[in-house]
Amino acid sequence: MQYWLMKSEPGEVSIDDALSAPKQTVPWFGVRNYQARNFMRDGMRVGDGVLFYHSSCEEPGIAGIAEVAGTPYPDDTQFDKRSKYYDAKATREEPRWMMVDVRIVKKIPLVSLAALREAPELADMQILKRGNRLSITPVSPAEWRFITQKLIKK
DNA sequence: GCCAACGTTGGC
């Protein structure tokens, strides 16, 4: 069992969008970074814990708890010429971009980026490091425990 | 294989 933090722009897919989706599950389309893809393709297992993070928005932060809901499969937007995620070098025979489905477990009162920064326990979190832009990062069990047990308001 | 130029991310 591993833990992950996955960024989504709420303008594109928010926690509420995911909650209202069938089975409260959304395909994590649009990742176009090899490291992040490799985490989904090679690192994730069904049932892994996910922190659903809102980025590039008014109040960035963790908006929900989720889990990996399935095994990796090709991201269809790479084949769609009208999609902003279209990749001319990808083919159905040899897809470049893979994704997983993510199921929301629960929406939480936002744990803001500022709140994450305030916690010394989280000083080593990848997302808090200078210049980090990776949209998917591993979260340590200690970080997961601290966030889910101490930072989420009841 | 190097590396400069360019594009993107994402908080502020």
Place this chain on the structure above:
DNA sequence: GCCAACGTTGGC
């Protein structure tokens, strides 16, 4: 809108 940081591209 700014800009730091970093990934990608492409010429050599």
